[in-house]
Amino acid sequence: MRRSEVDMSGAGLGAVGVERAGRPPVGLVVFDLDGVLVDTQHAEDGGLVRLAARMGLTIGDEQAGELFSGNRLATCIELLETLSGRPAPEDAVEFVRTECERIIGPRLDPVDGVEEALRRIPLTKCVASNSPRDLIERRLRASGLLDYFEDRLCSAYDASVWKPDPGLFLSAAAEHRVPPSECLIIEDSEVGVRAGVRAGMRVLQFTNGRSCPSRSDGVVTFAHMAQLQDLI
Structure with missing residues (x-):
């Protein structure tokens, strides 16, 4: 320690x-x-990584933690827009939250x-x-x-x-x-x-x-x- x-x-x-x-x-x-x-950060990151892929970006697990941990979802999506140079899909927020819940599962x-x-x-x-x-x-x-x-x-x-x-x-x-x-x-x-x-x-x-x-x-x-x- x-x-x-x-x-x-x-x-x-x-x-x-x-x-x-x-x-x-x-x-x-x-x-x-x-x-x-x-x-649930792994699930939040996972949803954002999947959104990033839709926007033409490849983001690894470690980079995802550095970029997204603790930040507001809208801030994370704005960051992906900056990195990709393109606007996020209209369903970006709903997509990330749905993916997050899917990753978390029932328990x-x-x-x-x-x-x-x-x-x-x-x-x-x-x-x-x-x-x-x-x-x-x-x-x-x-x-x-x-x-x-x-x-x-x-x-x-x-x-x-x-x-x-x-x-x-x-x-x-x-x-x-x-x-x-x-x-x-x-x-x-x-x-x-x-x-x-x-x-x-x-x-x-x-x-x-x-x-x-x-x-x-x-x-x-x-x-x-x-x-x-x-x-x-």
Whole structure:
């Protein structure tokens, strides 16, 4: 594990304890959806890769993750238009979402360890995602996680602002009447991390074991959901 990631050793937990000194209490824990609660990024990427093929582009899995992770669907489609030099098909949004659902299939598992983490965190929790609200609710219900959030679902489509703009997180804080300094963001993508930092909120970046560059912006990275409660 890299030095920038917190481990479960005594030294790692000691470092967390030092960071807590003088820090405001957490009043709201804000979870991203994809990559944090459910792992559907591969399906989102797959739908966009298939759209790219229709537009004459060949995009590999690694490049797809770099281009699309955390971004608004419309932004991804605009990027494909730029790369291909041609307009996207009129059915681009519907096509990508249909392909994504086909790739996901009938079963959607939560991220490993996240349900136990949600059960152990006795704080107000909400979801803030660039996805439409009906999609957020559908995926949480399919993964068995909806009851942990009830109706505390914040969609960029409702707020009319998308990450990396901090407005979505600020809207979630205002809706729950919690100051930004008392909000804790759980994100996996660089897009979401940037939004949280710009909102003036504390951010934990979930790497799920992936390599992640060292950070100098105060963001703490962690590799496993079993670590989350101790980091809060």
